[in-house]
Amino acid sequence: MKRVYKIGMLFLIFISFFFIGIGCTTNEERRIKEEKNQVLEKKPVIPKQLQGDRSVVVYVVDEGVKREIDIEEYVAGVLGGEINNDWPDEAIKAQAILARTFVMEFLTDKTSKYQNADVSTDIEEAQAWAPKDVNNKVRKAVQETEGMVVAYDGHYIKAWFHSHAGGKTATAKEGLAFKDLEPPYIQSVESPDSQEAPPEDANWTAEFTKKEIINAANKVGSQIDSCNDISIGKKGPSGRAVTLFIDGTEVSAPNFRVALGSTKMKSTLLTDFQVLGDKLIMKGKGYGHGVGMSQWGAYAMAKEGKTAEEIIKYYFKNVDIMKLW
Incomplete structure (x- = not known):
């Protein structure tokens, strides 16, 4: 009888641990699922202009014409106009993520002053654009960051950048006379601007x-x-x-x-x-308004082995970097 009792007790203990294990696994899976859902909830909405074939109508100021361009091709052209195409890969990739975020925020919240255009190459409205300066390094940066954007609380950030911070970045109100509330992700930080800068x-x-x-x-x-x-x-x-x-x-x-x-x-x-x-x-x-990412700071950080994501998260606080496609 004692042997049967012991076997019964061992069986009950085994069954208890089995179901506890099942419960733990279920709880862990539930936690992971909830975290994934939270990330998905934070993902900004893809602008309606890109919900078809992911192309935008760009007014090219130098030519006085509108062109329908794939969004990633447009981002490559922006890199040609906004950053040196022989810089370290991670600095160019950081610029690519910000350039894509910039246009996403523009398409979501703004309207081009050029009729029937989604965005333009007018630097007073949007970003510089120089497709002639797109090389293999730029194409690689765009390809490796395809669809990647920066968001804060489910919205595209204002992806500000400048050339040289003079050692310290500015707040938005300070550097740009920004009229709205100070974006929480923009803070004044020490900037390791490269000694190689002009x-x-x-x-x-x-x-x-x-x-x-x-x-x-x-x-x-x-x-x-x-x-x-x-x-x-x-x-x-x-x-x-x-x-x-x-x-x-x-x-x-x-x-x-x-x-x-x-x-x-x-x-x-x-x-x-x-x-x-x-x-x-x-x-x-320094050179520029001083808000957001310093390009010469990104250059120095990339030279030190920092990734594009690490560079962005240094200059923009508590943001999410996510892939839209």
Whole structure:
């Protein structure tokens, strides 16, 4: 009887562990399924323009014509226009993911100013586009990131980037005079901008006439008629000028930079002003608005062995990188 009892008890224990194991497996599978569903719920919607054959109507400014182009071919052309095609692969791939995200966000939330076009090659509206500079490295980057985008809370991010951060990136309000709420994924971070960057981008000097300064200030709505003194007003988290004072009149620094000429006044990370006669000598660090990914920072990180995903997640906080197709 004892032997039968022991065998019975062992059988019951075995059956209990079996069903517990089944329960654990089921719970684990349920957890994995829930996590997958959460990721799917976070996936942004593919713009209606791409729900057919994934092509977009692009207004090509240089040619004055509209072309229907596969979205991945369009992204390749953007890379040709926005990044050096001989850079490290992971830097080009990071740019590809951001370029694709940029156009997805544009197609979702904006309308091209060119009639019957989905997007254009007008850099004031969208991104630069230079298909003549597409080479095998660019094609490889596009192919290896096909369909990949960056999202935050189920929406495409504003995939901002710039050339050189001058050592630290800017917030959106600081660098772009962004009017909406500060995007939570954009934060000011230290940027490891490469020492290989052009010296004139890391530290620049520009000369302007007083007339140029006055015209630019008036263009952005700050009415002035003289320029005998200029100084920084408010600064943002990265140290960039948010406002300037020109003879006591406050001017939006990011808007003023665009009006004055963003290739001459390379940034709002300003270090010195000198008024000499009819001239203003201005000095600063970095090149571009400073928001989002620094391209020379991406270059340095790629050289150090960082992946495209690691580069993007360094410059854009708490984002998801996902594959749409």
